[in-house]
Amino acid sequence: MKLFKLFAIILPLFALAACSSSPDKGMQEGDVLVEDRGAESAGVDGQGADGEDMGAEAKVVVGEDQYAGNELNDPDSPLSNRTVYFEYDSDVVRNEDQQTLQAHAAYLAENPNLTVRLEGHTDERGSREYNLALGERRALSVRRILMLQGASIDQFQVTSFGEERPAEEGGDEYAWSQNRRVELVYVGR
């Protein structure tokens, strides 16, 4: 345990050192680089808690399913569709996505050991902070439907990235329609 703690503090320090020497390279998902002057104190002055968090979270690969169940990978299964889309400023799941969610709800009910992360997203229009909240509302709307159809509340993690992680770059209707979405990301338990 002690050793782990030590590593949790030292590893981020290495990451920080690597980043400050070549800020353009070597940044890993979840890494954070504080200004040079601060890098030292960020590691040394009682920031162990942050360091541990960073170390722990660096393992999570965002946007990729960690659980590789066969049904999920079968392109003919409705489970292979893991994104649902929304109208502007709306959290209402559209009729054409109901079937997809039914399949996921049934799958989750059959596999109570599975957890899914619901990631809400919005298009770029309007306030970033409002969009962050809207993305969460969309994810919660998807969770509500999945729970109504048999999944249990402890099978979900809900998170929102607002407009910060667009699926499609660009400022046109098509890009916006692709970005107003909730992604279902299966994670193991």
Add this chain to the structure above:
Amino acid sequence: MFRQWFKLIALLIALVPWPAHALLTIEITGGSEAALPIAIVPFGVEGYAPPENISDIVSNDLASSGRFAPLEKRDLISEPHEGQQVNFQDWRLLRSEGLLIGKISSQDGENYQVQFQLYDVYKAEQLVGKRYNVPASGLRNLAHQISDIVYETLTGEKGVFSTRLAFVSEMKNADGSKRFALQVSDADGANPRTVLQSTQPILSPNWSPDGQQLTYVTFENNKAEVYVQQLSSGRRNSVASFRGLNSAPAWSPDGKKLALTLSKNGNPEIYVLELASGNLSRVTHNSQAIDTEAVWLPNGREILFTSDRGGRPQIYRVNADGGRAERVTFEGSYNASADISPDGRNMAMVHAVNGKFHIAIQDLQTGAVQVLTETTADESPSFAPNGRMILYATEQQGRGVLAAVSVDGRIKQRLGESGSAVREPAWSPFRQ
């Protein structure tokens, strides 16, 4: 009108050598007809040449405010550096109301002695004169301080040239992935320095009232969390990492509390966090609506925030210790991201007209709304600490840029730069 505009641009091109190290540069896209003519004589140099051109920086500062029209260099009749060399009659002929002269000297190239004198040309008297000793590295800051003194002496309002801007940059890596930096620059966009770099987005930087700390939102743990960071040491703390959203932090005027958005109880609500104790109190109670983007009124007792409790996002006002919220915005179907002027009289906000997002200002007494910008993807308005300008984020050819507009809408600046997209600006308080 067009000619004046053209002249101003020509004058800027002639006068302003944009420093190579500047990330952001200021362009005036609209001018003020009431700009005050001022003669800024290139400072005399004795001994080692200074690494910064102080008179050029002051000229750039004053011109960028839109309130001054520095004379073109070639129109300067003479180049006095001391009071006894000034012939006021010459400067009256040029219709210049103010005259700034000075000199800079160094025996070793490390420490510089700088002096300046500002004259009222018509009264033929010195308004202010000062002398400084600074290291070479302090010359740029000193130039901004001189700009502040000239601005305040001639307009009666405090200048903001030695304040700072915080903003978020987004850069693309060679493999197409992105990286994000929270940066702090001088008010003219020069000297940007990175205070935080992350592979994940950074949002909503907000200054502590003493200008020593920033609070912001990061996704570095794959969810929105609120941090507070000391600028001098770089030391930072996670102050809110509850389940759900932790977002939209706003420092209270006394610096002791943060208002922020948490959805730990299932729905985004405004809370107040006491920084010293960690005590948390809930401000809004509307389990159906999004409540977010809190901002404090200068009295420290009331908070404005964005809510869609009426169906669409609008601004509401509530007491910081809770109670009933009242709606503040009634014009238009989308009003969000409020910021309050330092005197508490005006609110800047994002205001949608026909699906286009502009910056608008609302008089909090009368409710009158004025749309200030023609740009159409505007976000995140932030008042200058003297209340004169509003800094905001917008888009130019699909790329994030920063812009500023005066509260009367007459002066428009764009802070262009190269390489990265910038957004989420926050103007610092005055230096203390």
